Amino acid sequence: MNHFKLPAVLIGLVPASMAIAAEPAAVHIGIEQTQEAIPSSTYALPVLPTVEVMGNVGLGLSQASTSGSRTGIATRDLPASLDYVDEQTWQERGDSRMADIIGRTVGMTPLSATSYNSLSFSTRGFTGTNSVGIAEDGVRLGVASSTTPYPANSWGYERVEVLRGPASIVYGTGTVGATANVVRKQPTRETVREVLVGAGSHGSSKLGLGMGGALSDTLSYRLDAYGHYTNGEFDMARASGGKLMSTLRWQPTAALRFELLADVSDEKPARYFGTPTVNGSIVPELLGRNFNTDDSDIRIKDKRVRARAQYQVNDQLSLSNELYHFKADRYWRNIEAYRYDPAAQTITRGDYIELTHDLEQTGNRLETKLKAGAHQLVVGWEVTRAKFGYASSGFNYSTTLPVDAHYQGWDNTTSSIPRFTTQATTHNFYAEDAWSINDRWLLLAGIRRDMTDFERTDLIGTSSFEKSLTGTAWRLGLSHKLSTKTSLYGQISQGHDPVTNVLTLNLGNKPFKLTTARQIELGLKQQFAQGEWTAAVYRIEKKDIITRDPNNSQLSVQGGKQSSQGLELSTVLRLSPNWRLEGNYAFVDAQYDKLIEAGGVDRSGKRPTNVARNTANLWAHYTTHSSLGRLQASLGARAVGSRFADNANTARSAGYTVWDAALSWRPLPRSTYRLTVRNLTDKLYTYSAISSAKAAQAYPGEGRRVDLTAEFSF
Structure with missing residues (x-):
């Protein structure tokens, strides 16, 4: 402090x-x-x-936008919807999982299980890692089989910014719904020491250590280490892991800076894939049971190295370059699909999966920024090469057992062998210009061209092929200052994403091009004496999604359409020196405009799976000071409307409202003790659900949980 x-x-x-x-x-x-x-x-x-x-603690409207534009304009002037959450905000709420932090921003609903560290969300009517991207310090890493496990927790990060709508200008493909950019803590000349110690329900514990400071007149560093453990709420839900994040900065002159970053993480997530459902609803008597095999296993190991250089040539011109390498080794052995027959009192288990992911990605981004009169111009070139290796047992098996039978072991006797490798080389060229027409008007325009050369080599069979994917994204936005603290804006933008993860394209996907999404958005951002608020209305139309040929329902073709439109509101209000309110609300009307499934069944007009029409978050904070220190009491609520687990809209998951509470005591400026209670009423609810021919199951939300943490800085 x-x-x-x-x-x-x-x-x-x-x-x-x-x-x-x-x-x-x-x-x-x-x-x-x-x-x-x-x-x-x-x-x-x-x-x-x-x-x-x-x-x-607010919406960050005065902050420079690092995630919504590369030009560095203030968030208030950005003609786009951008959420800002800083470390103090998530600490006051008692949040540490990145899924919870992102999931409390307006209109964002987490989909992955609370016990499984993979970041998947639904927003603006679009779901999954193809349409909602995750970046760290502006770098998006390759996604294989919809797996995005990092960053799993908040330790070592200072803020999260969520850009909504097609974000291809800033982040490339795969961001039709939104992109969340997680910004890490930076080295400083000032000495920093931080400690986090925590314990809670289900035998959970965590320890975080952070330090930074100057090593010499030109060298500074930042180091963060974190470890956690829990027995888990359900059977076989034990999880543990840790990470180390490091940054070394050399700044020989005020204009020149070099940084070297190296991170490692090792996670063993819970071996829990949900509970069976009936018509989308959780079966209470089966809750807590794990239908996975006793000797199941999950291991996720990631390594990252980055080198950055930045040179401020003069007041108008700067150059930067970032070179990075990422490697992930991941292993799964699980039974992941369950279907319950209430009449026969049996469980059918399927998806006996044993597989490995060997993922490597190397990239370089060269960028220049130029200030020329009323223009702030950014031009860049980014090249990435991702390599992916996939091995599996190829075991396709299902078994039906009585509900009360305990599944003892892994039936798969087939060895796991390499199946295929893929390689994708992508070149991205982009340009963006923020033009301050006068004191009240700002025009933001950008364009990006993506070109990917893809190669798949099948190690078994003859399905190898090569393919090129290209796409052009652009946006045009205009903001107008009604006053120094109030801005109106409008924008039109276009983005694109693949029909599936690029690194796992197969022969069946070879004919398909990138899908295209176009958005129109209008909004208002305002700061006033008691706080800040924003409003946005939008419409997104996405075309070329996969559908079935109307003349041959066995043939998959592009030509489907999906759309959404909605309203988003966010505010932070300081009602008095002691009271503060934070809240947001989102309404979305999403549907398939054209979609035909197997058997020629028409799903047009149906709502996409796991999309809620209404979502809301509310927090009330009361703060007081006395001779004993600073005391803050907080009460929060998260509400999510009903959703469907299938495209037919027959399996419905009921909506829910969950209450959380937090109490913090700061006896001294550099020490804070927090008590957090999640799900105060111990409500049973569905976090996300699926319903298909082989599986009907849901991830339940976590029950009541109590956590006690102590934070120190010195």
Whole structure:
């Protein structure tokens, strides 16, 4: 925590119980009262307790946009919808899982199980890792088989920014719904030491260590380590893992900076794939049972290395380059599909899966920024090469057992062998310009061209092939300042994503091109004395999704259409020096405009799976100060409307509202103790669900959980 002296006369003007609103910041700044002698000509001031200037927990409208545009314009001036969540905000809510942090932003619904660290979301009517992307410091990594396990938790990060709608200009393909960019903590010249210790329900525990500072006049560093363990809420849901994040910065001059980053993570997630359902609803008597095999296993290991260079040539021109390499080794051995027959009281188990992913990605991004009069121009070239190796047992098996039977072991006696390898080389060329037409009008325009050369080599069989994929994305946005604190905006944008993960394209997908999505969006952003609020309305139309040939329902073709339209509202209100409210609400009307499934069944007009029409989040915080320190009590609610588990819209998962509470005590400026209770009422609800010919199951939301953490900095 940083400290600075404030003249006593200024402190005397502030009530002792008041947390002063400051400009947005991700740190707390303690203000110590000075004990300097007061001239006799002035009146005597009373001795007051320490006054703490809190970071302005808000929507980040005054912050420079690092995730919505590469030009660095303020978020308030960005003609697009962008959510901003900083470390203080998620700490006050008691959130540490990245899925929870992102999932509380407007209109974003997590889909992956709370016990399984893979980041998958639904927003603006689109779901999954193809349409909702995850980036770290602006870099999106390749996705294989819809697996995005990193970053799983918040330790080592300072904020999360979520850009909604097609984001291909900034992040490339695969972001029709949204992209969440997770920004890590940076090296500083100031010495920083941080410790997190936590324990909670189900035998859970966690430990985080963070440190940074100067090594010399030109060298500084940041190091973060984190480990966690839990026995889990359900049978065979034990999970553990850890990570190490490091950054070394060399800055020989004010204009030149080099950074080297190296990270490793090792996770053993819970071996839990949900519980059987009937018509989309969880069967309470089966809850807690795990129908996976006793000797199931999951292992996920990631390594990352990055090198960055930035040179400020002059006040108008800067150059930057980032070279990175990523490697992931992942292994699964599980029975992942379950179907329940209530009449026969049996469970049919399928998807006996044993497989490995060997994923490597190397990339380089060269970028230049130029300020020329009223223009802020960015031009860049990014090249990536991803290699993917897939091995599996090729075991296709199902078995039906009585519900009360305990499945003992793995029936698969087939050895796991390499099946195929793929390689994708992508070149991205992009340009973006923020033109300040005058003091009130700003025009943001951008274009990006993506070109991918894909090669698949089948190690068994004769299904090898090569393919080229190309796409052009663009956006045109205009923002108008009604006042210094209020902006209106409108934008039209186009993005694209593949019909499936590029790295796992097979011969059946070879004929297909990238799908195209176009969005129109209008919005309002405003700051005022008591807080901030934003509003956005949009419509997205996506074409060329996979459907069936109307003349031959056995043949898959492109030509389907999907659309959504909706409203999103977000606000932070400071009702008094002690009370603060945070809330958001999203309505989405999504449907398949044209979709034919197997057997010629027409799904046009149906709602896509796991898309809720209404979602909302609300937090109320009460803060008070006394001689014992700072005390904050918080109460939050998350509401998600009903969803369907199938395209036929017959298997419905009921909507839910879950209440959370948090209590924090800060006896000293550098120590905080937190008590968090998740799901206060221990409500049973469905997190996400699927319904198909071989599986009808759901991931239940976690039950009541109590966590106690202690945070220290020195």
